[in-house]
Amino acid sequence: MxxxxxxxxxxxxxxxxxxxxxxxxxxxxxxxxxxxxxxxxxxxxxxxxxxxxxxxxxxxxxxxxxxxxxxxxxxxxGLRVAADWVEQYRMFWEESFDRLDAYLKETAGKKSTKDKADGLTK
Amino acid sequence: MxxxxxxxxxxxxxxxxxxxxxxxxxxxxxxxxxxxxxxxxxxxxxxxxxxxxxxxxxxxxxxxxxxxxxxxxxxxxGLRVAADWVEQYRMFWEESFDRLDAYLKETAGKKSTKDKADGLTK
DNA sequence: CGCATAATAAACTCAGTGGTTAATTAACCA
DNA sequence: TGGTTAATTAACCACTGAGTTTATTATGCG
The missing domain is CATH 1.10.10.10 (Winged helix-like DNA-binding domain superfamily/Winged helix DNA-binding domain)
Known part of the structure; x- marks a missing residue:
């Protein structure tokens, strides 16, 4: 993208x-x-x-x-373009820090091309 | 919103x-x-x-x-604002029409306040 | 053909955005 | 106190975006 x-x-x-x-x-x-x-x-x-x-x-x-x-x-x-971009930030609105931690583990190894697109690091 | x-x-x-x-x-x-x-x-x-x-x-x-x-x-x-809005359109990028049909069933009864916000109907 | 409808194009206005440079405020530190 | 760093403010400029009105293109129909 x-x-x-x-x-x-x-x-x-x-x-x-x-x-x-x-x-x-x-x-x-x-x-x-x-x-x-x-x-x-x-x-x-x-x-x-x-x-x-x-x-x-x-x-x-x-x-x-x-x-x-x-x-x-x-x-x-077209809409997916916006959705995919914003989805990178999901962890920031998953309120609890425990869940944030869980999220980090949950998504470990799912890194793909789109992650590089806007320089965002998880 | x-x-x-x-x-x-x-x-x-x-x-x-x-x-x-x-x-x-x-x-x-x-x-x-x-x-x-x-x-x-x-x-x-x-x-x-x-x-x-x-x-x-x-x-x-x-x-x-x-x-x-x-x-x-x-x-x-703040980012969630964007995410929630675009999420309303998810069904339009879930490619297969079978899955679209499944999606409609899956999300039946989940209608909430945000659905009215921008006049979108499922 | 002649007319109505759907849509676009052209030319224009006006306000807002993204940038500049220069000046200013605020805090720390020697 | 005086100097340095961090950040903002002010005034300005060029460009774009959203709207206008008027004119034009393209299609269907009686």
Whole structure:
């Protein structure tokens, strides 16, 4: 996983409009105007187009063609990028220090490529 | 979990310098100049101060006082905010549709408050 | 064809972010 | 007290991001 992918992924997730779009897409495919519908009272369609493009470039959704429509689909692999990164830190929110100790033992020897990606050491 | 917390959290994570700082802090406490050390060849100390402040405001680290030093510590609860949000989408990267089906059954009845936070429906 | 709908493109504004340098605060120590 | 180290503040600049309005492309349909 490359640094700039993480940059784009997290930046994409930092906007509430885009998170809402992902939430909408978690209930199934939707084309751009369907994604836009909840927001048209507060922003224009071109603004929506831009948000969609950000999500697409971050790999969080895919967009296809159906006549004049552009059905969008959630892309699990994109979200996994964020999940995998943050998962490295799980031990820091497993509250008890006993459990933290247990965690360290539990995960010993599970080190893999992703551990090197952002310089994190367990 | 409020929307603006998620905004700040993900925005903070979108910068590689800040992620590297978190990685450093995962190996233990460090004061600002220690956090700065790997970056002083490419940016100034005030720039570091700003990054630290972003992490602090996002709740990803805490900063305390020790004479003229400002030891910083990773704050698990902050990272958990991101983890919990993205975890809602786990089913979308569990590749097989059989497993997805299994996942839906497995997590039935586990619905809690956080499910409402960002409008996501399972 | 002519028109309506879906979506994008272009050009622009404005605010916020990430960086700079220079100055300042705060604490320790000889 | 005066000097050194740690860190922050202030003022500034360039760039990007999120939004706008207007214009354009592409498709389906009567």
């Amino acid at each position: 490359t640094e700039s992918t993480l940059n784009q992924t997290f930046a994409a997730l930092a906007d509430p409009t885009r998170r809402a779009m992902l939430a909408r897409l978690s209930r199934g495919e939707a084309n751009v105007s369907e994604l836009a519908q909840p927001f048209l009272h507060s922003m224009s369609l071109p603004a929506i187009t831009k948000h969609v493009k950000v999500l697409e470039r971050a790999g969080l959704i895919t967009k296809s063609k159906d006549a004049q429509w552009r059905p969008c689909k959630l892309r699990g692999a | 409020t929307e603006s917390t998620l905004n700040q959290t993900f925005a903070a994570l979108a910068d590689p310098t800040r992620r590297a700082m978190l990685a450093r802090l995962s190996r233990g406490e460090a004061n600002v100049s220690e956090l700065a050390q790997p970056f002083l060849h490419s940016m100034s100390l005030p720039a570091i101060t700003k990054h630290v402040k972003v992490l602090e405001r996002a709740g990803l680290i805490t900063k305390s006082k020790d004479a003229q030093w400002r030891p910083c510590k990773l704050r698990g609860a």
